[in-house]
Amino acid sequence: MLTAFIFAAILASPGEIELDKKLPVVFEKSAAHYRAIDAAATPFMDKGDVKEAVPHGDKPHGERRVPHGWDAKNGKLDMRSIYWWTSGHFPGSLWYLYEATGDEFFKERATVWTELVAPNSKVSDNHDVGFIMYCSFGNARRLLRTDRYDALLLETAASLAKRFNPDLGLIRSWGDIGEKRDFLVIPDNMMNLELLEWAAKAKGGEERFDDIARSHATKTIAHHFRADGGTYHVLNYDQRPGFCGVVQEIRRGQGLSCETAWSRGQSWAIYGYTMMYRETKDPAYLEFAQKVSDFAINHPNMPADGVPYWDFGAPGEERDSSAASIMASGLLELSTFVPGEKGAKYRAFAVKQLLSLCSNAYFAKPGENGDWLLKHGVGHKPAGGEIDTPLDYGDYYFLEALLRFRRLAGGFSPVM
């Protein structure tokens, strides 16, 4: 009786009860999908017979590859260099499947794919090393309860910190560190601050990593959003003395225009400011996480099922399931920090999104979608790339959100 009461109190709505019931089946199906991807990808993990995504320059192990997506035209897995920005998401999803199921197969395969991306610890020519290393090695250290990867993660944090410009108080997202004309920053960069926050607190870490993360997050609040909380994609900051820190140019980047909000960028902001509040307890980040969330969930162009169009200014065009899964994961965490009706609203919205993503409209059947979980992602529509397709990061945040929901609903992991 008491158990039933507690259970009913934790699962707040019929939608939550429905999602909770679906979880075991969704995790089981997801595990089967990822076993299939792992089997298809393993023969190519260090071979060149795959799509070339980025030049490797003189980086070591440039031939190593990780599954990224699905090349539907040629009916084959799209594998990309370990230096592609998403190379941590496939290993990270394997870790989440280990957390979800306790199946040792996923621990073993996650370890193999995680260790493949290790050379990124020395990379400082992009900000994405935070995604790459923290989604893979960060989950490995958490689930294995080991410190054996800490030196590698600290090295990565130091590599990322090289991109911080103290005059601007920002981390450069794209471009060479010494580039004088352009200093490009995107909201995605907020996600990479999680590695810095971990590194500031870790044994052997440095406080400056926290200073850098806070500075970047605070400057980004000041410049990167319109009054209504909608995000720009790319800002180009001036570095000239006398103009330092002034926004010299706004670029539409992966969004529809400079006047509309690119949906995944908005989701990165929701997730990123919520995470920064978790790590710092600075109320400014909590307030801002709510502002960017309210923009998204109350937007007149938000579809009824909670899966946004690829840009908030593009109603009727393709949905982006990755924007929905990132947002759902961020909103679930945000709901734990915001009391009362407002917090309940964020949680209810995330549950709605997850129910949609678990439905046949988005969750692929075995053998379709290259065996990736979520259909209907949009990578870079203005460039004509990856439109209405699976995306490795869409799956990663989907699994993360389901695990977050399971914890909120009182469920336990077999390995935690």
Ligand code: GLY
């Ligand atoms: N960070 C690149 C993207 O979200 O597409």
